Amino acid sequence: MTSFQSIYDIAAKNRGSVExxxxxxxxxxxxxxLADLTDDRYLSMMTRCIFRAGxxxxxxxxxxxxxxxxxxxxxxxxxxHFSDERLEELAQDRSIVRNFTKIISVRNNAVYVLDKxxxxxxxxxxxxxxxxxxxxxxxxxxKKKGCRxxxxxxPMMLRSMGKDTFLMTKDVCAALVNHGFVDxxxxxxxxxxxQVETVFGALREQSGRSLCEISRILACTV
Numbered sequence: 411m412t413s414f415q416s417i418y419d420i421a422a423k424n425r426g427s428v429e430x431x432x433x434x435x436x437x438x439x440x441x442x443x444l445a446d447l448t449d450d451r452y453l454s455m456m457t458r459c460i461f462r463a464g465x466x467x468x469x470x471x472x473x474x475x476x477x478x479x480x481x482x483x484x485x486x487x488x489x490x491h492f493s494d495e496r497l498e499e500l501a502q503d504r505s506i507v508r509n510f511t512k513i514i515s516v517r518n519n520a521v522y523v524l525d526k527x528x529x530x531x532x533x534x535x536x537x538x539x540x541x542x543x544x545x546x547x548x549x550x551x552x553k554k555k556g557c558r559x560x561x562x563x564x565p566m567m568l569r570s571m572g573k574d575t576f577l578m579t580k581d582v583c584a585a586l587v588n589h590g591f592v593d594x595x596x597x598x599x600x601x602x603x604x605q606v607e608t609v610f611g612a613l614r615e616q617s618g619r620s621l622c623e624i625s626r627i628l629a630c631t632v
Contacts, residue, residue: 411589411590411591412589412590412591413616414613414616414617414619414624417585417589417627417628417631418431418617418627420630420631421627421628421630421631424630424631425630431627431630434626434630435622435623435626435627436569436622436623436625436626437572437620437622438572438573438574438620438621438622439571439572439573441538441539442538443572444534444537444538444571444572444573445532445534445535445537445538445539446534447534447571447572448532448534449486449523449527449532449533449534450483450484450485450486451484451571452523452533452534452537452567452571453484453486453489453516453519453520453523453533454477454478454481454483454484455567455570455571456519456556456559456563456567457477457481457484457512457515457516457519458470458471458474458477458567458570459559459562459563459564459566459567459570460512460515460516460519460558460559460563461477461507461509461512462563462566463558463561463562463563465507469507470507473505473506473507476503476505476506477505477506479505480500480503480505480506481500481516484516484520486520486523486524486527486533487520487524488520489516489517489520490517490520490521490524492517492520497510497513497514497517498510500513501513511558512558514557515557515558518556518557519556519557519558519559522555522556522557525555537568537571537573540573542573542574542575542621543611544607545568545573545574545575545576545607545621546600546603546604546606546607548564548568548573548575549564549565549568549575549603550600552564552567552568561597562577562578562579565577565578569622574620574621574622575621575622575625576606576610576621576622576624576625577625578595578597578603578606579625579629581628581629581630581632582625582628582629583595583597584632585628585629585631585632586606586609586628588631588632589628589631591606591609592605592606592609610624610625
């Protein structure tokens with residue numbers, strides 16, 4: 411099993427220098443900042459990650475102003491009350507990507523956001539309060555209670571909003587195997603995810619680094 415320092419040294423060598431590696435490491439936000447982010451931004455990022463999945467990201471990003479307009483700037487209350495007819499109209503709207511099942515997911519996730527508003531005061535507060543030590547539990551919550559937030563969509567939304575999380579990308583999975591932390595990984599296996607979470611917890615204790623930093627450093631060793 412490779413030590414964190416050895417992993418870091420490999421990543422720095424691959425990137426060209428310690429300075430170049432440090433420059434690309436993601437940073438997470440404090441719970442206070444996460445709680446202060448408005449829920450329309452969480453719904454917006456959920457939608458962005460869902461539409462990016464299996465698609466060219468650049469196309470989604472270029473069309474994003476159209477998405478903001480089409481979905482009422484992602485006001486959860488407004489989107490939750492979109493009629494079926496309104497969703498069908500959006501499926502013909504050329505200013506967005508016309509994937510009807512993903513369009514439906516936006517309304518479903520607006521309802522999910524409102525549910526967390528009722529239980530926690532805001533969706534941001536719900537995300538902020540969730541302990542990082544059980545980040546896989548949050549992934550599973552998003553997958554179960556949200557819509558189309560399984561796979562990397564939910565974790566990518568969290569990372570993009572600033573919640574400290576690792577990602578199960580191909581490079582991260584390969585690095586975990588290459589460095590002897592696990593024999594094999596199935597990203598859909600809850601048992602494997604919990605095992606990986608334990609590995610990340612140990613690496614965080616060793617290094618004092620955040621989960622998102624460790625995740626990127628591992629990826630850079632591949």
